[in-house]
Amino acid sequence: MNAVPQAIAPAGETDPAIRARGLTRRFGHVTAVDQIDLDIPRARIYGFLGPNGSGKSTTIRMLCGLLQPSAGTVNVLGHEMPRDAEPLRTRLGYMTQKFSLWDDLTVSENLQFMGQVFGLPAQRRRARVAVVVEEFDLASLFKQRAGTLSGGQRQRLALAAATLHEPELLLLDEPTSAVDPQSRRDFWESLFDLVARGVTILVSTHYMDEAERCHELAILASGRIVAQGPPQQLMAEIPAAVVEVEAADTVAARRALVMDASVLSVAQLGTRLHVLIDPATPEPETRVLQRLRAASVAAQSTLVRASLEDVFVAATGFGRAADQRQG
Amino acid sequence: MLLRLFAITSKEVRQLARDRLTFGMIVGIPLMQILLFGYAINFDVRDLDAAVVDDARTSHSRALVADLQATGVIVLRPPSPGLSDLRRRMESGEISVGIVIPNDFERRRLGNDRAVAQILVNGSEPMIDAVARGLASVPLPVRAGDYRSRTPVFEVRTEYNPERRTAVQIVPALIGVILNMTMVIFTAAAIVRERERGNLELLIATPIRSWELMAGKLIPYVLIGLIQTTLILTVGARIFDVPINGSLLDLYLAAALFIAATLTLGLVISTFARTQFQAFQLSFLTLLPSILLSGFMFPFDGMPPLARMIAQALPLTHFVEMIRAILLRGAPLAAMQVPAMKLGAFLVIALAIATLRFHKRLD
Numbered sequence: 001m002n003a004v005p006q007a008i009a010p011a012g013e014t015d016p017a018i019r020a021r022g023l024t025r026r027f028g029h030v031t032a033v034d035q036i037d038l039d040i041p042r043a044r045i046y047g048f049l050g051p052n053g054s055g056k057s058t059t060i061r062m063l064c065g066l067l068q069p070s071a072g073t074v075n076v077l078g079h080e081m082p083r084d085a086e087p088l089r090t091r092l093g094y095m096t097q098k099f100s101l102w103d104d105l106t107v108s109e110n111l112q113f114m115g116q117v118f119g120l121p122a123q124r125r126r127a128r129v130a131v132v133v134e135e136f137d138l139a140s141l142f143k144q145r146a147g148t149l150s151g152g153q154r155q156r157l158a159l160a161a162a163t164l165h166e167p168e169l170l171l172l173d174e175p176t177s178a179v180d181p182q183s184r185r186d187f188w189e190s191l192f193d194l195v196a197r198g199v200t201i202l203v204s205t206h207y208m209d210e211a212e213r214c215h216e217l218a219i220l221a222s223g224r225i226v227a228q229g230p231p232q233q234l235m236a237e238i239p240a241a242v243v244e245v246e247a248a249d250t251v252a253a254r255r256a257l258v259m260d261a262s263v264l265s266v267a268q269l270g271t272r273l274h275v276l277i278d279p280a281t282p283e284p285e286t287r288v289l290q291r292l293r294a295a296s297v298a299a300q301s302t303l304v305r306a307s308l309e310d311v312f313v314a315a316t317g318f319g320r321a322a323d324q325r326q327g
Numbered sequence: 328m329l330l331r332l333f334a335i336t337s338k339e340v341r342q343l344a345r346d347r348l349t350f351g352m353i354v355g356i357p358l359m360q361i362l363l364f365g366y367a368i369n370f371d372v373r374d375l376d377a378a379v380v381d382d383a384r385t386s387h388s389r390a391l392v393a394d395l396q397a398t399g400v401i402v403l404r405p406p407s408p409g410l411s412d413l414r415r416r417m418e419s420g421e422i423s424v425g426i427v428i429p430n431d432f433e434r435r436r437l438g439n440d441r442a443v444a445q446i447l448v449n450g451s452e453p454m455i456d457a458v459a460r461g462l463a464s465v466p467l468p469v470r471a472g473d474y475r476s477r478t479p480v481f482e483v484r485t486e487y488n489p490e491r492r493t494a495v496q497i498v499p500a501l502i503g504v505i506l507n508m509t510m511v512i513f514t515a516a517a518i519v520r521e522r523e524r525g526n527l528e529l530l531i532a533t534p535i536r537s538w539e540l541m542a543g544k545l546i547p548y549v550l551i552g553l554i555q556t557t558l559i560l561t562v563g564a565r566i567f568d569v570p571i572n573g574s575l576l577d578l579y580l581a582a583a584l585f586i587a588a589t590l591t592l593g594l595v596i597s598t599f600a601r602t603q604f605q606a607f608q609l610s611f612l613t614l615l616p617s618i619l620l621s622g623f624m625f626p627f628d629g630m631p632p633l634a635r636m637i638a639q640a641l642p643l644t645h646f647v648e649m650i651r652a653i654l655l656r657g658a659p660l661a662a663m664q665v666p667a668m669k670l671g672a673f674l675v676i677a678l679a680i681a682t683l684r685f686h687k688r689l690d
Binding site for chain 2: 061064065066067068082085086089090092094096098099100101102103104105109113116117118119
């Protein structure tokens, strides 16, 4: 049984919680995960950001030993995966993408059951259930069947069940996909509480605001990591200049801009256009205005700081603008 | 280890108790089956609709018809004026048996070379044919002066079931059929349901071992199987007067062995099926040959060699053999070593297949 998690990772445990090299998974002819390298530090929230089908779930399942890699190596908390998957079970907490506790059992029964399955002795189990019920505000739902809970309540229960045995590493697969904004905020507060106690968390998401809260981030597209690093650094080092354009006729402005070879991507936000431009372009905001004046579109432009969405668009290859030009 | 086993078992029991439909099926399926089989399946056919064409119209022909009616096998409907009317009535399904007495009946009766009358039988329905053929052995009406001895060559005595009641032949084996049906489906569905709902992905990410998961899920169903056995035995003895000649302990031991074997068959199915629907279909795929080939309805010894080979691989075949021996013939379990060992072998092989095929992985 592992000790109570400590505030700071003890000496000798400074190597990453997860290290993967060349991690690959193929399903038949489809390569779901392609040559991924990962170094996930301890006591941090590490995010996987990517669209559906980008390989987030497959990677998480390989990291917790549920899927066998087709190639590559994984080391989790100093153990080889999937060889040492079984001895690691008590040190990992896993929250599946879909709610997978039992709908026909009550909150209390679900927690008791998970405690038993993780082998917690009766006394410790009782104490831990009391702690997580308090921590995740489940007291009023204690006797309610899990099937009747709301999305946010279910997610609190799932996280409570995943942390019941005090794992050192939590793997959360799109935990907030069916949850309202307030519950999402509360959920992230809980994650930071856990990290403060030394737990390492890997969380996958397709929400930009959630990804921005992570200490570190990997952006996945088509099974590859296309960008990796702290969100602030990714935004600062984005390989593009970001210009915001305010135009009366956004449709005409958009049409004019995508024809410009230096424009990498155009996205509309209300009445404004968010334009990514080749960083080699001198004075990008002037260039944009010239382009628009040539198309006789009245507009104003400002150079702005990149958002995480810009980073995501840049990392996934500016797909759209190039397509639009060709079309 | 025991904690995890207990956790699975108590969770399973709790879920079962809350699933009213499944819970109802545990009692409902055996009750419905035994009443259906007990009443509907009746090999001693009686009261077949029959009509007569009597072209002779003598006192002897009327006596012959009266004798046939007295057997209780047929019930006479209004007579037909001729053969074509008789055929039409059989075609429409109004009658199953037609009796034709020709106008030269008296001459045929006194001679000894030709049949005196004809019985037409609707051969499109099972059993009726064989039964009506039995009618043909009814002796000619006996009158002073023309006594003909028709003493049968053999006297038949039916041991263990002197009254030849179908229920006695059906009910003991029916325990096996019902257990086979419910046990395979329940276990296969119990595991596949968790896979379908995503519970299994969470479970296999915990320290639980494969055998704890499987055994924990099977234990409640062993108890359910024994409850079903008791239910069928009670109804069989009370309503259908099925004798219990052997020891009850032997009977329950045999039933427990059979239950374990069918549960592991359900486990094997659960490792193949991805959805509950597939699990049901696969279960029925094993059920039909079990019912047809196990000796439950048709004598095992009369089957072609291939059918007998298939039957050897079905647990029901061996259980039907054991239960009939114990229940009707009062045989001790010790005399049933061969079928018991075959059941045991099935159990071990099926368990090995299920364990090898069940991984704590998603691929």
